[in-house]
Amino acid sequence: MKTNLKISLVAGLLMAAGLAYSQGPMGGAECDMTGPHGYMQGQGMGHHGMGKMDPAKMQARMEQRQAALKAELKLSAAQEPAWTAFAASHKPPAGMKMDRQAAMADLAKLTTPERIDKMKELRAQRMGEMTAAMDQRAEATKTFYAVLTPEQQKVFDAQAMQGPRAYKGKGMMQNKM
Numbered sequence: 001m002k003t004n005l006k007i008s009l010v011a012g013l014l015m016a017a018g019l020a021y022s023q024g025p026m027g028g029a030e031c032d033m034t035g036p037h038g039y040m041q042g043q044g045m046g047h048h049g050m051g052k053m054d055p056a057k058m059q060a061r062m063e064q065r066q067a068a069l070k071a072e073l074k075l076s077a078a079q080e081p082a083w084t085a086f087a088a089s090h091k092p093p094a095g096m097k098m099d100r101q102a103a104m105a106d107l108a109k110l111t112t113p114e115r116i117d118k119m120k121e122l123r124a125q126r127m128g129e130m131t132a133a134m135d136q137r138a139e140a141t142k143t144f145y146a147v148l149t150p151e152q153q154k155v156f157d158a159q160a161m162q163g164p165r166a167y168k169g170k171g172m173m174q175n176k177m
Helices: 002-023 055-073 077-089 100-108 112-146 150-162 170-176
Strands: none
Touching (some): 077 112, 100 112
8 A cells, every 4th residue: 555655656746747847947838938948048057037138228237337437537628538439449339249030040051060160150250359349448448547547547446346236236335334
């Protein structure tokens, strides 16, 4: 009697686990957002919510951070042109965004070895563009930094070390102190 109960319990648990596994992360067949490997499209394992970012929101956050930094620096009129060049260097170039659907359609026409080679080529091209953009931002930052007063440089240094998360929740930290 005990053996039959144990077998029934194990079988029930396995069926429940199989059902839960087949349902997937969003509850089964009604979810059409999963990609070919079961992940949410645009997301990798362990990075839920890190998929497709809204470019308009990202741009607004960047502009908000820049405005806060500019206010803290209290720039003079003579420093404004350097600020403008610095801020412009931190905007993403318009040509760097690629048309994913067109690229995927082109890749789908290739054989697997051709697709691998093409993806390597595209990655190398993208890395070159990113390196050039980073070099441009670095030079613009150094040029801007050179026109700052020593007090402004200290403010800039403190903000640069905190990165983009520096302004997120900043008001909360001030309220707690």
